[in-house]
Amino acid sequence: MSKNLLVELLVEELPPKSLKQLGNSFAELLTASLKAQDLVSKDAQVTAYASPRRLAVHITHVAAQAADKAVAQKLMPATVGLDAQGQATPPLLKKLASLGADASVVPQLKRVMEGKTETLFWDSTVKGTPLTDGLQKALEEAIG
The missing domain is CATH 3.30.300 (GMP Synthetase; Chain A, domain 3)
Structure with missing residues (x-):
């Protein structure tokens, strides 16, 4: 309206x-x-x-x-954000906390190749x- x-x-x-x-x-x-x-x-x-x-x-x-917007947040390189077992590292958890999220969103993160580096992205909705x-x-x- x-x-x-x-x-x-x-x-x-x-x-x-x-x-x-x-x-x-x-x-x-x-x-x-x-x-x-x-x-x-x-x-x-x-x-x-x-x-x-x-x-x-x-x-x-x-x-x-x-209106609310869907946003793809670029987080960090996958080698920095995830350990060898695929678990979240402290820097990734800190970044997610700054965005208002917690470790429960780690399985939803997307891995995207940017040049030679694999980068983590989080799809979220930003309130209007x-x-x-x-x-x-x-x-x-x-x-x-």
């Missing part, structure tokens, strides 16, 4: 000659960041607004949370970004 989003930024007095350019830049940067996080659909309409003390953008088709977090990140990028 998607809704409309209106973001208004109160600012100090802006130069009148630059208002249109500043408003468009703010809208473009904010929208691009939200699209990169999969929070805005491709057919969204964006309207920029600018006045001497405000910059604003209205965006249609904004999701409350981005909530709009509040994505909007904060987009605002920081647009203002910066």
Whole structure:
């Protein structure tokens, strides 16, 4: 389900000659960041607004949370991650723990040849970004 989003930024007095350019830049940067996080659909309409003390953008088709994504995490070379018996080594367990997994996922790891090295990959699902977090990140990028 998607809704409309209106973001208004109160600012100090802006130069009148630059208002249109500043408003468009703010809208473009904010929208691009939200699209990169999969929070805005491709057919969204964006309207920029600018006045001497405000910059604003209205965006249609904004999701409350981005969809979950399937991700293949590259872990490490198989010679480092697994011992001679195929059991997980401490470096592999530490890497898995940093990703929020434990030793139970070791049988699910995939071995893929990359050049001359066999590398371990873990297929997982990354939870989608909530709009509040994505909007904060987009605002920081647009203002910066």
